[in-house]
Amino acid sequence: DTEVTQTPKHLVMGMTNKKSLKCEQHMGHRAMYWYKQKAKKPPELMFVYSYEKLSINESVPSRFSPECPNSSLLNLHLHALQPEDSALYLCASSQDPGPEGGEQYFGPGTRLTVT
Amino acid sequence: GNSVTQMEGPVTLSEEAFLTINCTYTATGYPSLFWYVQYPGEGLQLLLKATKADDKGSNKGFEATYRKETTSFHLEKGSVQVSDSAVYFCALGYFGNEKLTFGTGTRLTIIP
Numbered sequence: 037d038t039e040v041t042q043t044p045k046h047l048v049m050g051m052t053n054k055k056s057l058k059c060e061q062h063m064g065h066r067a068m069y070w071y072k073q074k075a076k077k078p079p080e081l082m083f084v085y086s087y088e089k090l091s092i093n094e095s096v097p098s099r100f101s102p103e104c105p106n107s108s109l110l111n112l113h114l115h116a117l118q119p120e121d122s123a124l125y126l127c128a129s130s131q132d133p134g135p136e137g138g139e140q141y142f143g144p145g146t147r148l149t150v151t
Numbered sequence: 152g153n154s155v156t157q158m159e160g161p162v163t164l165s166e167e168a169f170l171t172i173n174c175t176y177t178a179t180g181y182p183s184l185f186w187y188v189q190y191p192g193e194g195l196q197l198l199l200k201a202t203k204a205d206d207k208g209s210n211k212g213f214e215a216t217y218r219k220e221t222t223s224f225h226l227e228k229g230s231v232q233v234s235d236s237a238v239y240f241c242a243l244g245y246f247g248n249e250k251l252t253f254g255t256g257t258r259l260t261i262i263p
């Protein structure tokens with residue numbers, strides 16, 4: 037199984053809402069990533085978890101809060117978002133941290149719209 | 152800092168045409184180089200990679216050679232198919248560093 041699953045596929049939320057994005061992999065990977073992708077742009081790294089610990093936070097606003105409950109799950113908690121946060125949010129995983137740690141497998145993403 | 156420059160898109164080709172998507176990079180040391188592909192409505196998939204100078208990555212008929220002298224990693228395919236229509240991203244990374252630096256992406260459309 038080389039699949040990374042993400043739920044929901046689409047999410048529309050108001051600026052006062054609290055919601056969560058979920059990501060799951062069962063490949064035994066030890067690194068998991070959150071990316072944000074705006075239309076016609078490359079993915080931008082947000083967070084990296086290595087061995088269930090946050091190892092990289094790319095100066096992401098605190099209205100985005102990641103959580104790694106166990107080695108297979110990665111959540112992204114959203115609160116008080118702005119319309120400019122509307123984007124495709126991609127989760128990825130790799131066997132080990134770093135590009136030599138193996139291929140990053142991406143999920144299909146959650147299309148988020150903030151109204 | 153590190154950067155990746157890809158040719159501007161969109162690129163439109165007829166089926167069975169020869170494809171080249173240019174990618175050049177600016178980086179210190181010895182990065183690994185990658186091509187990722189994103190099909191419509193999907194996440195990214197690793198297409199191929201090369202980890203040292205003169206390495207050639209290949210997959211699904213696509214090839215790219217790591218040229219340190221020209222700091223390039225151009226993607227080529229001899230005969231494209233409609234199913235190759237996607238956005239292609241060139242990227243670089245370093246051993247022990249989780250962060251990938253992506254190019255801006257090149258949208259490829261193949262017409263029958």
